[in-house]
Amino acid sequence: MNQEIAPLQLLAPRRAFSVLLSPTRRGARLARLLATAHLGEWGIPSESAAQIVAELAANAMVHGCVPGRDFRLDLTVCEGGGVLRIEVSDARGECLPPGPADVVIPHDDSESGRGLLIVEALADRWGASAGPFPRKTVWAELDLVPLHQQA
Template identity: 50%
Template sequence: MNAEISTLVSDFTQRLSATRRGARLARQLALQQLDAWGIPYGSDVSDTVAHVVAELTANAVTHGHVPGRDFQLCLQLRPHTLRVEVTDARTERQPPTPGQAATPSSESESGRGLLLVQELSQAWGITERSICKTVWAEVLLPKADLTALLGIPAGDETATHPSRHLPRP
């Protein structure tokens, strides 16, 4: 396995109520955490992650809700990507896997969320577990964000290999 790809720089995990309020709070917490990591509000990455978190958490509270069970948001900052994971309690209702999401009719009022996630992310997928499932998406971090985030001077030739400069979590 490539150590540069799997190296975790930092992570954030929060359980939230499986309600619309919980989904909204998840998006707000994600943006706040990105800002704390050096990815400012309103940046392209921040806006992209906001959309991805909004779609995945909306699906979790709409289709993955089990009464009395929460959902979990996890953000994993890696050298070249930010991974968003949303885990819900329902395993019998599986979303379509990548490549299987069908485009809804033009009159349909729903069904575009995972297509949006697919377009905004580098990769996405589903990890099934015995009592829950995790839907994840990875958002690519542009080199400019990497240099600011990891403290590498803009002209430094090692900026393409940020794992050499990663602080320990």
């Protein structure tokens, strides 16, 4: 029986954190603070990840808000520790953001519209997926460099 369970354990994430937060400024701020705390606890540099979480949580607050529905933040370090995956899911599945190739650069005097450009600049990969209804998930991945390879 243990032989049947072992392969499933190999596919499991090494570290994972998930939380539901209110789609408010406070919820978006808390998402960043919780991400920073957990990544610090895991020994993972958090500056870029925290900025990505802040942008995706702010988008969930502004563009994904449905009264009475929370958004979810998921952080996962995959087996082997080579990739950090950040996911923010909200209840507006019908409002998918533009994909990485379709992000529009706002006018210089525009006060908003740069969040996904920041995600694009910081993440190694990112995208969005619909479902399950009525949700959508915007995700970003960061390739993690082992501490002995950082200079």
